[in-house]
Amino acid sequence: MNDGAARTLTYREAVREALWLELENDPDVFLMGEDIGQYGGVFKVTAGLLDRFGPDRILDTPISEAGFVGAAVGAAMVGKRPVVELMFMDFAFVAADQLLNQAAKMEFLSGGQFRVPLTIRTQQGVGSGTAAQHSQSLEALFMHIPGFSVAVPSTPADAKGLLASAIRSDHPAIVIEHKALYGIKGEVAEGLYRTPFGQAAIRRPGSDVTIASYSRTVHVALAAADVLASEGIEAEVIDLRTLVPLDYDTILDSVGRTGRLVVAHEGHRNVGPGAEIAARVAELAWRELRAPIRRVCGLDIPVPYAAPLEAAWLPSAEDIASVVRETVGSAASPKPA
Amino acid sequence: MVAAMNVPVAEAKPSRLDTYASLIGIRGFEERAQDLFSRSLIRGSIHLGIGQEAVAVGARLGSRPGDLVVPTYRGHAYALAWGMSFDAAFGELLGRVTGCCRGRGGSKHFADREKGVLPGNAIVAAGLPIGCGTALADRLDKRDRVTIVPFGDGATNQAAFHEALNLAAVWSLPVVFLCENNLYGEMTPLANIVRIERLSDRAAAYGFPGVQVDGMDVDAVAAVVGEATDRARSGGGPTLVEALTYRFCGHMPGDTEPYRTREEVDRWRERDPITGQRERMLGDGLAEADIRGCDDSVAAALAAAESAALAAPPPEVSDIALGTAEWMEWER
Numbered sequence: 001m002n003d004g005a006a007r008t009l010t011y012r013e014a015v016r017e018a019l020w021l022e023l024e025n026d027p028d029v030f031l032m033g034e035d036i037g038q039y040g041g042v043f044k045v046t047a048g049l050l051d052r053f054g055p056d057r058i059l060d061t062p063i064s065e066a067g068f069v070g071a072a073v074g075a076a077m078v079g080k081r082p083v084v085e086l087m088f089m090d091f092a093f094v095a096a097d098q099l100l101n102q103a104a105k106m107e108f109l110s111g112g113q114f115r116v117p118l119t120i121r122t123q124q125g126v127g128s129g130t131a132a133q134h135s136q137s138l139e140a141l142f143m144h145i146p147g148f149s150v151a152v153p154s155t156p157a158d159a160k161g162l163l164a165s166a167i168r169s170d171h172p173a174i175v176i177e178h179k180a181l182y183g184i185k186g187e188v189a190e191g192l193y194r195t196p197f198g199q200a201a202i203r204r205p206g207s208d209v210t211i212a213s214y215s216r217t218v219h220v221a222l223a224a225a226d227v228l229a230s231e232g233i234e235a236e237v238i239d240l241r242t243l244v245p246l247d248y249d250t251i252l253d254s255v256g257r258t259g260r261l262v263v264a265h266e267g268h269r270n271v272g273p274g275a276e277i278a279a280r281v282a283e284l285a286w287r288e289l290r291a292p293i294r295r296v297c298g299l300d301i302p303v304p305y306a307a308p309l310e311a312a313w314l315p316s317a318e319d320i321a322s323v324v325r326e327t328v329g330s331a332a333s334p335k336p337a
Numbered sequence: 338m339v340a341a342m343n344v345p346v347a348e349a350k351p352s353r354l355d356t357y358a359s360l361i362g363i364r365g366f367e368e369r370a371q372d373l374f375s376r377s378l379i380r381g382s383i384h385l386g387i388g389q390e391a392v393a394v395g396a397r398l399g400s401r402p403g404d405l406v407v408p409t410y411r412g413h414a415y416a417l418a419w420g421m422s423f424d425a426a427f428g429e430l431l432g433r434v435t436g437c438c439r440g441r442g443g444s445k446h447f448a449d450r451e452k453g454v455l456p457g458n459a460i461v462a463a464g465l466p467i468g469c470g471t472a473l474a475d476r477l478d479k480r481d482r483v484t485i486v487p488f489g490d491g492a493t494n495q496a497a498f499h500e501a502l503n504l505a506a507v508w509s510l511p512v513v514f515l516c517e518n519n520l521y522g523e524m525t526p527l528a529n530i531v532r533i534e535r536l537s538d539r540a541a542a543y544g545f546p547g548v549q550v551d552g553m554d555v556d557a558v559a560a561v562v563g564e565a566t567d568r569a570r571s572g573g574g575p576t577l578v579e580a581l582t583y584r585f586c587g588h589m590p591g592d593t594e595p596y597r598t599r600e601e602v603d604r605w606r607e608r609d610p611i612t613g614q615r616e617r618m619l620g621d622g623l624a625e626a627d628i629r630g631c632d633d634s635v636a637a638a639l640a641a642a643e644s645a646a647l648a649a650p651p652p653e654v655s656d657i658a659l660g661t662a663e664w665m666e667w668e669r
Contacts, residue, residue, distance in 0.1 A: 067500030074470020112660025
């Protein structure tokens, strides 16, 4: 499926390419969302798709999230592969019943009679002054309620490959893009390829500490790792890519080598993904750990608007580096043999 | 690959006696459910529609074989009217492996993919957007199929009701919204929660027809739903049908019914749709003995299915994650 040739695309273009190729590949795939047709989406991800695929494949919806997400659930239950753009992740609360009571449960409560091959595409995160109701990171909700697979791409290549995998899945999937990443560029292979869920990527090898992250915070962690390297600390940066399923093997293997784990993400710390990852690693690799597992997260208050406040809310490279220094420095006892 | 859900078509038009059999089958099933519940053989709760059977059976008569239904948690009647077997229904009530959902759903979530029955929905009004989606899939794929979405009067104040009606209107979806107005939203009188006389008037706000029908008259419901499905099938979009009906039982077991009088219940019982159907058949010249023969055969089928379900094993615990995605981590 992968033609191999790669060229540089933006994250936005990579998402659009996955949509384009899946729309060409499968007549059951169609898109729904607010302003995705003529307007091309508020982040311009779907620009040009209406002209190419027409109004029966690219459906502009009313501002009616519970209505059109529910309609996508119903269409999926009778064999379509709807891809819904939820303009902002924050709007998931408006459609929460259809997402978490309906899509997430129909397969199970029907005893496996029905499948829900639904893909939700949305974007979240901090970085452009969108304030408390347009900046939240809500992936933990979809990790907590069983039913959805959850992808959180950090690169253009993954934005394309993970979305293609989500659309091909026979079960509900949510692909959470990051609003601050749409303009980043990276190598993206041509043609349709699918990046498997549940396979983390090591973005930077290192021997002293493992930093597990995803989405935009991977780039922050890599910046922190550069600073730390200049101080003689080699951090291994893992990009989880998907949170459900979550590749614990890669984390455990890395922690087996480094003995230290820092989890970094934008979502709130309290009952966030980092809490679950820390708990699992503590349960499974206690003897490997040479220091307490640490978390660097968004603050446990709503996201503020003003630039200095927003910057203070967000975990920075220095926040990560500082916690890593403490973690490395706290290794009082050597790793047991 | 998820196969498109296709339900077989072609079935002879049911006779009055067939319709009667359907009505008494549903009534008998729910009376047995009441009894099983009182004997603590059913878990959780059950929500019966005793007295409302003509709405479900009329809806079935007014639609074509192959049309879909998206029931609510008060949905036994629709599953059975759409052809679910008594075995699958009793099995699910009792949490047996023979149940339609293999014991995963229970009373509230009867589902039968082969018969065109989507899972009963226990969130009030949540089925309306879902029914828009099945209808949208059919419109996009140019399938000659209509979706019937029943719901109670209480659902008409949920956001999902309004969002679904608007979506169905703007997309001209082949869907029939079927409101069972039994005068009470759970335990609250309708007059306390809305300021309009006719719920069907709400369709006008979305730009499509709304009609009221006597929900105790199976033929009247069949005629009105038939017109609505014809319009939907020919690209004319949705209809809101308001069937005026009544449940003779409480909202749930243990409902003390302080919200209504015994006299009111008795007045509605005089309009029992099953009695009405018997009178029609006798008026047609059908012999009393033929009707009694039907009574007996339906009762025997119900008794046999109930016994079989009581004797059936529960689902295997080792199979607890049936129907979940392969990547779901569920082991303790």
